[in-house]
Amino acid sequence: MTSARLIALSFGVSTAMTLFAYAASEGPLAHRADLSEADRARIAGVTASTGDFTKAEPFEVNQGGATTVERFDRDAFSQFSANLPFEGRSDFAVGNGVFRKLWTPAPSSTTASDGLGPLFNSRGCQNCHLKDGRGQPPRDGAAGAESFVLGLSVPAPEGEPEFPQTVSELVVPEPTYGSQLQDLAAAGHAAEGRVVVTYGERAVQLSGGETASLRVPRYEIAELGYGPLHPDTMISPRVAPQMIGLGLLEFVHEGDILALADPDDEDGDGISGRPNWNVDVSTGEPALGRFGSKAIQPTVRQQAAFAFVTDMGLGNPDVPEPHGDCTEAQTSCIDAPVGQDYDGHEVPEELLALVTFYSRHLAVPARRDVEDPEVLRGKELFYQTGCVGCHHPKYVTRDDDEVPVALRRQLIWPYTDMLLHDMGDGLADRRPQGAASGREWRTPPLWGIGLTQAVSGHTLFLHDGRARSLLEAVLWHGGEAEATRDSVAAMTPDNRAALIRFLESL
Numbered sequence: 001m002t003s004a005r006l007i008a009l010s011f012g013v014s015t016a017m018t019l020f021a022y023a024a025s026e027g028p029l030a031h032r033a034d035l036s037e038a039d040r041a042r043i044a045g046v047t048a049s050t051g052d053f054t055k056a057e058p059f060e061v062n063q064g065g066a067t068t069v070e071r072f073d074r075d076a077f078s079q080f081s082a083n084l085p086f087e088g089r090s091d092f093a094v095g096n097g098v099f100r101k102l103w104t105p106a107p108s109s110t111t112a113s114d115g116l117g118p119l120f121n122s123r124g125c126q127n128c129h130l131k132d133g134r135g136q137p138p139r140d141g142a143a144g145a146e147s148f149v150l151g152l153s154v155p156a157p158e159g160e161p162e163f164p165q166t167v168s169e170l171v172v173p174e175p176t177y178g179s180q181l182q183d184l185a186a187a188g189h190a191a192e193g194r195v196v197v198t199y200g201e202r203a204v205q206l207s208g209g210e211t212a213s214l215r216v217p218r219y220e221i222a223e224l225g226y227g228p229l230h231p232d233t234m235i236s237p238r239v240a241p242q243m244i245g246l247g248l249l250e251f252v253h254e255g256d257i258l259a260l261a262d263p264d265d266e267d268g269d270g271i272s273g274r275p276n277w278n279v280d281v282s283t284g285e286p287a288l289g290r291f292g293s294k295a296i297q298p299t300v301r302q303q304a305a306f307a308f309v310t311d312m313g314l315g316n317p318d319v320p321e322p323h324g325d326c327t328e329a330q331t332s333c334i335d336a337p338v339g340q341d342y343d344g345h346e347v348p349e350e351l352l353a354l355v356t357f358y359s360r361h362l363a364v365p366a367r368r369d370v371e372d373p374e375v376l377r378g379k380e381l382f383y384q385t386g387c388v389g390c391h392h393p394k395y396v397t398r399d400d401d402e403v404p405v406a407l408r409r410q411l412i413w414p415y416t417d418m419l420l421h422d423m424g425d426g427l428a429d430r431r432p433q434g435a436a437s438g439r440e441w442r443t444p445p446l447w448g449i450g451l452t453q454a455v456s457g458h459t460l461f462l463h464d465g466r467a468r469s470l471l472e473a474v475l476w477h478g479g480e481a482e483a484t485r486d487s488v489a490a491m492t493p494d495n496r497a498a499l500i501r502f503l504e505s506l
Contacts, residue, residue, distance in 0.1 A: 031255030034400040043396045046411060049388065053380035056370040063447045063506070064245055064364030065397075065410030071365055077132040077244045077448060077455050079363045081406045088361070088406065095358025098351050100126040103312060105186035106339035106346075115339025115346030117313040118189045119182035119326060122146050125355070128240040128311065132362055133456035135240030137465040143183075143194035143222060148465070149311065150181040150195050150219070151236035152229075153431055169310070170278060170296045170434035174233050176226050178325035180310050189332055190225035195237070199466075204475050208493040212475055215466050226330055234431035234438070237464040238293055242455075244448050245414060246291070246300050247360030247407045251397045252418070254288050260392055260417045271389040271480050273419030276435045276442070281305070281318050290418050293463045294433040295442035301356040308347050314339075316347035361406060364447050367413075369505045378502025381495055385487040390443040390480070391415040415446035415506065424478020427462070439479060450504035470503050471496065 028044030029035065035043065050057055062068040067081035080092040101113060102123045108114035122128050128135055128147045135147025153171035169179040177192050185191040199215040206212055219237055221229070258275060265272040276295040280287035280302065287298035297303040305318035313324025315338070322345075326333035341348040369375045382388065392415065399409040420440040430438035441463060449470070453459050459469055467473035477485040488496060 032253055034398050047394050053376050059411055061367045061370050063367055063413045065412050067363050068366050069363040074455055076365045076451050081361045081363045084361055084406045091357050092361055095354035098354050099358055106337045115314050118186040118333050118336040120184050120313045121149050121182055121311045129243050131455050132243040134242045134452055136458055136460045137239055138197050140199050143196045147240040149238050152177050152181055153234050154230050154232050174230050176329040178327050180325050193221045193224045196220045196222050206489050210493055214472055217466050236429040236431040239465040242448055243362050245364040248397055248412050249290055250300050251403045251407050252395045253398050256395055257418050261419055273417050273421055276420055293441055294436040296433055300359050304355050314346045316345050316352050317349045322346050367505055374498045374501045375505045378498035381499045382502055386484045390417055390421050391446055392417040416443045422479035426476055426478045446506050450506050470500050
């Protein structure tokens with residue numbers, strides 16, 4: 001079924017027609033009503049693909065536009081946007097405090113911080129997104145890692161479409177354990193289980209006599225606390241993603257993303273990016289998914305609201321579910337006391353707004369070595385091998401009153417199209433989410449990826465952290481990216497090294 005057809009069935013004809021309208025719009029950036037005709041022509045030129053790899057492009061060093069910061073140590077991902085007005089910096093600091101807050105189960109004497117769980121994965125946002133960076137999976141053979149979660153779901157009943165589903169995860173939850181396995185619990189409650197991961201190794205032959213070895217993960221759930229899982233349970237492992245540049249991605253114009261979609265591969269390049277859609281809970285209207293490994297959440301606020309509920313069991317104004325991901329089969333969880341702040345929610349509006357503000361304004365660090373000849377050669381190879389077919393280099397963010405002033409009209413270089421792509425059997429989790437099949441993943445942004453070691457203390461990549469290096473991450477690509485992967489494997493060792501140097505400069 002085509003993406004537009006699925007949208008029409010799920011959300012109505014008007015949204016599907018919008019997709020067609022973007023594909024058929026005339027003139028450069030004709031969908032950008034936020035820009036004048038002269039500005040549209042100028043921005044179309046600025047964001048056009050380059051063919052000159054002898055030098056860096058203008059402003060390329062500033063990946064986040066005017067929000068970019070020059071910080072490259074362990075705190076590189078925890079800085080506020082460089083152009084954030086002075087009055088916004090206090091909100092950022094307070095939002096950081098909420099992001100770092102450790103919550104407690106109810107009832108508690110600290111009523112401003114109670115309501116955790118009773119089933120949960122972490123006590124605070126920062127515990128998973130340590131230093132606002134990338135999480136990691138459990139160690140081989142060990143159980144549990146706080147920055148790692150396991151999604152759960154079952155197939156939709158036969159003959160029924162995947163929609164409607166839970167808005168939180170766009171899945172049909174596992175009937176006993178919900179849409180995510182919670183491996184921690186408040187006193188007096190049983191945790192849902194423990195995830196144990198073990199790895200095998202698979203050799204990959206490269207040109208020039210080189211070889212690589214890929215870790216092949218196998219996941220098991222031990223110590224189930226509430227009985228057996230549904231026999232058709234599907235799982236999807238995820239590590240916490242880095243937090244930088246989220247606000248900039250939120251305010252990339254929807255039309256700029258949909259213009260890149262090619263669900264039926266009409267141009268014949270083998271790449272068929274598709275949008276995922278959800279409902280914006282603040283408006284009740286269909287909205288383009290941008291965040292999460294399968295592009296299921298449309299806004300930073302909604303991503304935060306559902307993370308509070310699913311990861312920590314904290315109800316809030318947008319998702320007023322104080323028992324979190326508990327199901328009717330978990331009676332002790334449903335009967336447990338809940339926390340309430342002054343507006344009747346465990347996370348009141350003020351705190352949700354502050355976390356949203358903080359998350360939107362985490363700055364992107366500047367590029368390094370943009371004029372280095374090896375980096376420039378690696379960039380050329382990135383383009384030549386077709387990586388930019390999914391990792392779209394640059395955009396100019398919206399210029400309208402709904403966009404926070406610091407994020408408005410910024411030339412940014414995230415290297416993502418925020419669309420879904422078939423990545424092949426090797427990376428498939430076989431767990432659909434909304435329009436995303438079990439083989440499809442959202443193209444992750446690449447900005448900041450070269451600072452993963454400095455910030456997070458490791459170099460583990462992909463949605464589940466299986467890749468131990470950037471080269472391993474590339475070699476896991478399949479499906480639409482199979483030809484690109486094979487091109488990398490066939491490169492001379494010097495060219496492969498140049499490609500990695502380019503990625504490390506981002």
